[in-house]
Amino acid sequence: MTRIRLAPDDGKAINLNWRDRFVATDILRDAYVRYEESLNPSAPPFVTLDDGLELGIVHSDVPAIARAISSMLTCSLEDAKNENGGHLPSAVVERVQLEIISPWGVANLWGQTGHRFVLSRSGGGGRSEILATILVGQSRQTIFFLTGRYNNLRHSTVEEEVDFDQPAGDDPDQRWFDLFAFPEIERFKPWGYHHIANFVVAKGHRGERLSRRLLEGIIERYAKDHLDANERPIEHGQHLLCGRGFWQIGDPPWLTRMERLGFYLRWGAESFFIEKPWAPLPAVFDGDRKIGNLEYNRSFGLPERYQGPRPTVASDEHLLERLPEVIALSEDPNAKLQYFQTMFDFC
Ligand SMILES: CC(C)(COP(=O)(O)OP(=O)(O)OC[C@H]1O[C@@H](n2cnc3c(N)ncnc32)[C@H](O)[C@@H]1OP(=O)(O)O)[C@@H](O)C(=O)NCCC(=O)NCCS
Structure with missing residues (x-):
């Protein structure tokens, strides 16, 4: 053809x-x-x-x-x-x-x-x-995106391919990756x-x-x-x-849908935007009312979902040791939930 x-x-x-x-x-x-x-x-x-x-x-x-x-x-x-x-x-x-x-x-x-x-x-x-x-x-190595600046990475070579110190714009002191909080690269992807x-x-x-x-x-x-x-x-x-299965980096509203379809939340693997004075986040509205970051995070069950019982689906890929960090981020007025991660096992 x-x-x-x-x-x-x-x-x-x-x-x-x-x-x-x-x-x-x-x-x-x-x-x-x-x-x-x-x-x-x-x-x-x-x-x-x-x-x-x-x-x-x-x-x-x-x-x-x-x-x-x-x-x-x-x-x-x-x-x-x-x-x-x-x-x-x-x-x-x-x-x-x-x-x-x-x-x-x-x-x-x-x-x-x-x-x-x-x-x-x-x-x-x-x-x-x-x-x-x-x-x-x-x-199984492919990561389709990492922030808006990288596509189609291989998990094992992210540390070499990505410049984690790169500036966000013209000022070298304002760094791109300071605008995000996500799991350490070694365990970013299951x-x-x-x-x-x-x-x-x-x-x-x-x-x-x-x-x-x-x-x-x-x-x-x-x-x-x-x-x-x-x-x-x-x-x-x-x-x-x-x-072994599927892995998703999903927008917050998708979590409920994916759970209905049999996916499960990967605990502690959330990504957040970090708001800086030099990089304010665009406002989000509920009708005419502007929603702050804390209210936005709470509307997706954070931090409450991590203050109850442990995950019902067992997996060695949960990031339980990161939960304190995720809880702290979700209670930080400068941090806004960006993504959940979900997984699905083929067998
Ligand atoms: C999410 C999506 C793929 C579901 O497709 P669909 O064919 O309408 O879903 P199905 O008819 O197969 O329903 C599957 C299950 O998901 C649930 N579901 C579907 N849309 C839902 C929504 N918006 N919120 C909550 N649950 C939802 C259904 O109730 C059903 O669960 P049940 O069988 O327990 O009742 C579709 O709504 C869509 O394309 N949405 C926009 C894109 C998106 O959100 N993609 C997901 C993340 S990449």
């Missing part, structure tokens, strides 16, 4: 065109990744699920596919804008929509280090409707888990259990540990996931 790469600036636009989710079925089928070393090389490069659903890993630099995924992610992220009742300042959302989940971003930024799964169904007339997507790190990102079901198809179908489809057909444990055959000619 000939793939035409998007030129550097082509596709670098906010893509709110929901119709882009409908792509020619031929293009979708051609866009599925074939893994030459698959243990079942003659199998199709996708799997068919119940209800006419189709699941597979695509080459995200096929322009029609990049546009489809971008449109789904961009339309969804509109809801996160503070002015639309969400938790993020509009300027932050628009930067992400332009730089990261534009067709260009989907094709070029994440493409090389993630498996881009898409769930689709026939939309009639030779077209397929893309219903849901998730990006899964190909390597070893053996695949980073996930861009997990979205198309608006208009929410509440149809599609996110469950997507996750179950990946686990049952692509997770090697699960296939081995259940003695299931490999039904496709694509890559398998060889890690």
Whole structure:
């Protein structure tokens, strides 16, 4: 198949065109990744699920596919804008929509280090409707992002690749990483888990259990540990996931949703923004009322969630020794919760 790469600036636009989710079925089928070393090389490069659903890993630099995924992610992220009742300042959302989940971003930024799964169904007339997507790190080492300045890092080489003393702007005394508090790098990511990102079901198809179908489809057909444990055959000619499970760095409002889907909180692994006099944070509003950092942190159960019983899901990847620090941060008026971490075990 000939793939035409998007030129550097082509596709670098906010893509709110929901119709882009409908792509020619031929293009979708051609866009599925074939893994030459698959243990079942003659199998199709996708799997068919119940209800006419189709699941597979695509080459995200096929322009029609990049546009489809971008449109789904961009339309969804509109809801996160503070002015639309969400938790993020509009300027932050628009930067992400332009730089990261534009067709260009989907094709070029994440493409090389993630498996881009898409769930689709026939939309009639030779077209397929893309219903849901998730990006899964190909390597268990991949970290898709670390602050807004780094993408696609390898966990084992972060210390060498990242300049932790870099200035935030022109003043060398004002350092970029002073604006964040997150777990020490050695344990920032749980070893053996695949980073996930861009997990979205198309608006208009929410509440149809599609996110469950997507996750179950990946686990049952692509997770090697699960296939081995259940003695299931490999039904496709694509890559398998060889890690222990999924790992997510998630925006605070996502925690409840992810827990409903079987993910569990990684205790003590929160990231915070640290507000400095030279770097004030954009205000967050509840209606017309400005919310302070302490109120924001409390609205996501901090620090209370760490003042009760210990985690119900046992894992050697919880950061229990960091709990005092997380509690102190959540009670610091200059610290604002940025992310929770969640995990999901394949077996
Ligand atoms: C989160 C999301 C992927 C769920 O997809 P969905 O197909 O609508 O979810 P399902 O129908 O499969 O429901 C799965 C479970 O999640 C729960 N759920 C879904 N949306 C929820 C929400 N906004 N808040 C709380 N729980 C939610 C459902 O109640 C259901 O739980 P139940 O079976 O125990 O009742 C979808 O709402 C979405 O794309 N949201 C925007 C992006 C996002 O938040 N992504 C997650 C972080 S990357």
